[in-house]
Amino acid sequence: MARPERVGTTQSTVSYHGLRDWLDQVEKLGELQKVNGAHWDREMGAITQMLTETGKGKAPAILFDDVPGYPKGYRTLYGQFSTIKRVALTLGLPLEYEHKADIVKAYHHRMEDMKLLKPKTVKTGPIFDNVLEGDKVDVLKLPVPIHHQQDTHRYVGTADMCITKDPDAEWYNFGAYRCEVYDEKTIGCQITEGKHGRIHRDKYFERGQSAKFAIVCGQDPLLYLLSASPLPSGVSEYDFAGGIRGEPVEVVKGPFTGFPIPADAEIVIEGEAVPGQVRPEGPFGEWMGYYSDDVVPRPYLDVKTVMYRNDPILTCAPQHKPVDETGLLKGIAGAAEIWKALEACGLPEILGVWNHEGAPATRFTAIQIRQRYPGHARNVLHVAANCMAGAYNGKWTVVVDDDVDCSDMDQVLWAMGTRFDPMTDIDLIQKAWSSGRDPMFLPGNFNNRILIDACIPYNRKLKGEFPKVVEVPNDVRAQLKAKFPQVFKSQV
Secondary structure, three states, X not given: OOOOOOOOOOOOOOOOOHHHHHHHHHHHOOOEEEEEOOOOEOHHHHHHHHHHHHHOOOOOEEEEEOOOOOOOOOEEEEOOOOOHHHHHHHHOOOOOOOOOOHHHHHHHHHHHHOOOXXXXXXXXXXXXXXXXXXXXOOHHHOOOOEOOXXXXXXXXXXXXXXXXXXXXXXXXXXXXXXXXXXXXXXXXXXXXXXXXXXXXXXXXXHOOOOEEEEEEOOOOHXXXXXXXXXXXXXXOHHHHHHHHHOOOOEEEEOOOOOOEEEOOOOEEEXXXXXXXXXXXXXXXXXXOOOEEOOOEEEEEEEEEEEEEXXXXXXXXXXXXXXXXXXXXXXXXXHHHHHHHHHXXXXXXXEEEEEEOOOOOOOOEEEXXXXXXXXOHHHHHHXXXXXXXXXXXXXXXXXXXXXXXXXXXXXXXXXXXXXXXXXXXXXXXXXXXXXXXXXXXXXXXXXXXXXXXXXXXXXXXXXXXXXXXXXXXXXXXXXXXXXXOOOXXXXXX
């Protein structure tokens, strides 16, 4: 199978250890905004949305301190992954790219080359600085915010990693789920059908057993990134993170769950969900930019332990109208998994995959290929839309030719406008995997999908019968940039 040219290095260059070291490096990059005095009741979420809207893909990570009602040093962090540069820093990849989709290419090849490394169990770590158990349990000792104007409760997450265990295997899964704080000893944990954490919980409930959870709210950003990634069933995010880092993640044993938890985590909440115990949950501003689900009875967690470091940092990711960090984070991670699935099916000449941030996340996937046979584009469309990474809550899947940058929406729309016939180049998928987060979901939590072949018809391409594109050749571009450097200085 022909392979696209590699971008950057595949050797791990993750240069930080833990969230605090990561923040130091983000500050050196000039991408950290510190804000003192913002209130936990809606102010922090509103400030984040406003900075993200004006940042247009360059918004800073925002660290809030001096939160009213809490000791100085009890901080909240928003917007970790609002720029490609911070995603690249987290993955140990080059920080600069000619095209946005090149980071997906680099991450995809990193995954191909790496060896999974199991976590290393250690006896203690900073997470045990403060341990609250029994009557001392109090989640609200931490500055948990109300994120959105119409949220009615405080929420932990969704920049969290909820750890669950498969009752039938020694497999721990991470998921980034929203957790409503009802009171100091009770929190929710909303998980969509089909997600690994939901499958684990339901297995316990079906056996009449309680399901244990460890919810980490302040962790190595790499672990957060992986908790929001569509990794295959049975694959440990710990092992994956170790492979990316080139060294194992250090973990300690949770006092209630017995689960492996990051030794350098900022905050960990342990609890259990009991079959049949439900409380009203919602509403919450979700990742598609809408308030979803209204108020629905859902299982909740009885909190058993609360652990946190001295001067803890609570990580948050309130979703709002795109573009926000969720679209970029899930988009890059999901695109890399879609790429892997396409190649695993033997499909050749996959040159790029990009989930467009504005859609958001996985709602508009564009794939760049070099056509090699009749039906090549159709094969790519159906695999991309039906693999695990592309199936959940997808909407649009588009395939374009090798001369179209799949991460540039203007170019994708140009291809759709000039190489696509609505009568012959559309396939539809009905009753696909969706959720209540989709404002257009159908009864039963289904949705419908559209697949668009925006490639030059293969037979016309093969015969050279399709009109030539008006463009400036690359060699001429290079000559003009060299001759007129001042004219093109902003593009260098």
